[in-house]
Amino acid sequence: MAIALEIQERYPSLPATSPIGQELDWAWLAGHSSEWGVHPKASPRGLTMMDVATGSYGDVPDHPVHRAMAARGADIDPDTPDMGYILNSKSDVWSDNVVELYEEAVARQWSATRDIPWSELRELPSDLEHAMCQLCTTLSEIEMIASDLPAKWMWRMNHDFLEAKMFLCTQIMDEARHSEVFRKRALANGGGLLKSRCGPETLLRTILEAKTYTQATALLHLLGEGFILDLFRQGEAIAPTDVEKKIFRMTMQDEARHVAYGTLHIRYAIEHDPDVAEEIHEALDHGEAAMVALGGSPDMSTALALLLAGGADKVDEVGFPLQRQLAANQFTSYLARCERAGVGRLERTKLPLELLGVDVEALRTKVAR
Numbered sequence: 120m121a122i123a124l125e126i127q128e129r130y131p132s133l134p135a136t137s138p139i140g141q142e143l144d145w146a147w148l149a150g151h152s153s154e155w156g157v158h159p160k161a162s163p164r165g166l167t168m169m170d171v172a173t174g175s176y177g178d179v180p181d182h183p184v185h186r187a188m189a190a191r192g193a194d195i196d197p198d199t200p201d202m203g204y205i206l207n208s209k210s211d212v213w214s215d216n217v218v219e220l221y222e223e224a225v226a227r228q229w230s231a232t233r234d235i236p237w238s239e240l241r242e243l244p245s246d247l248e249h250a251m252c253q254l255c256t257t258l259s260e261i262e263m264i265a266s267d268l269p270a271k272w273m274w275r276m277n278h279d280f281l282e283a284k285m286f287l288c289t290q291i292m293d294e295a296r297h298s299e300v301f302r303k304r305a306l307a308n309g310g311g312l313l314k315s316r317c318g319p320e321t322l323l324r325t326i327l328e329a330k331t332y333t334q335a336t337a338l339l340h341l342l343g344e345g346f347i348l349d350l351f352r353q354g355e356a357i358a359p360t361d362v363e364k365k366i367f368r369m370t371m372q373d374e375a376r377h378v379a380y381g382t383l384h385i386r387y388a389i390e391h392d393p394d395v396a397e398e399i400h401e402a403l404d405h406g407e408a409a410m411v412a413l414g415g416s417p418d419m420s421t422a423l424a425l426l427l428a429g430g431a432d433k434v435d436e437v438g439f440p441l442q443r444q445l446a447a448n449q450f451t452s453y454l455a456r457c458e459r460a461g462v463g464r465l466e467r468t469k470l471p472l473e474l475l476g477v478d479v480e481a482l483r484t485k486v487a488r
């Protein structure tokens with residue numbers, strides 16, 4: 120292969136063959152059709168993915184031509200192999216906040232080893248320690264679904280949607296850390312892991328077996344993680360000590376990102392393909408029933424009631440009313456989130472809203488505003 124004239128003239132010392140006689144291809148030294156000479160400006164916090172999304176590098180195609188792992192914006196050979204992606208429309212995976220969320224996730228990584236003040240743990244009354252250990256047992260179990268689910272779908276996503284895949288990588292790491300921190304808390308204070316029963320597993324299977332990614336993300340991000348986010352928001356009331364308060368604060372920040380991605384992904388998907396709304400509704404019809412089963416599962420609800428009561432003495436008088444209030448908050452904010460995502464559930468849901476303590480009229484007024 121001869122060196123192109125343009126390259127030869129510019130770099131006359133370049134050899135045409137390697138020391139062992141192989142022909143060399145220097146075509147990348149010139150003649151690229153990708154943009155050259157871009158100068159992204161770093162923001163005060165450093166060079167972000169938003170900063171480098173400049174010129175054509177910031178264009179995310181609605182329907183990518185390629186099915187390869189090639190970097191978006193590179194000069195791509197037409198015969199690059201098909202990697203078997205099935206999520207090849209931007210609306211399958213995208214959300215308008217995903218690039219910012221990726222940067223935020225990277226900036227806010229924390230360590231369950233270093234950043235929790237484990238040495239401050241003190242012996243708790245046996246009922247509180249048991250309740251905390253039971254809650255941590257269930258949380259450690261269900262956190263990992265939010266790693267497994269993105270991992271199941273990511274390798275099927277077109278590589279041009281790189282930023283969405285990168286964000287899901289951060290979610291996978293976040294959830295590994297959540298499983299880690301709740302496992303560590305269960306073991307760290309003289310207690311241990313307690314009961315695992317079939318209630319949580321039903322919801323986890325429903326999420327994992329969703330037929331499409333958008334159905335899966337509705338079940339995981341809108342429904343499942345939304346409920347967990349509201350649970351962590353109540354961390355101050357649930358936590359017996361500052362150690363658990365810190366755990367809930369840190370995990371809450373992470374969950375807020377996951378829910379923010381899912382909510383805007385669903386909105387993006389519906390805006391670009393209104394037919395997808397019915398598919399999401401069907402998934403949520405099943406998911407809501409599984410969520411009610413999880414909320415009513417004996418171990419989770421009693422452990423939470425005892426923690427909220429501050430001990431066994433006031434479970435009936437204080438714990439269960441607070442736990443019912445927490446559930447009402449969770450369902451209310453889930454329904455509001457669905458509205459924001461463009462899949463209003465108020466007229467469709469089979470949830471017994473009044474029984475769950477949801478103020479339907481207040482929610483309707485809020486939504487109508």
Ligand SMILES: [Fe+2]
Pocket residue numbers: 262265293294297370374
């Ligand atoms: Fe999590």
Ligand SMILES: [Fe+2]
Pocket residue numbers: 265294344373374377
């Ligand atoms: Fe999460």
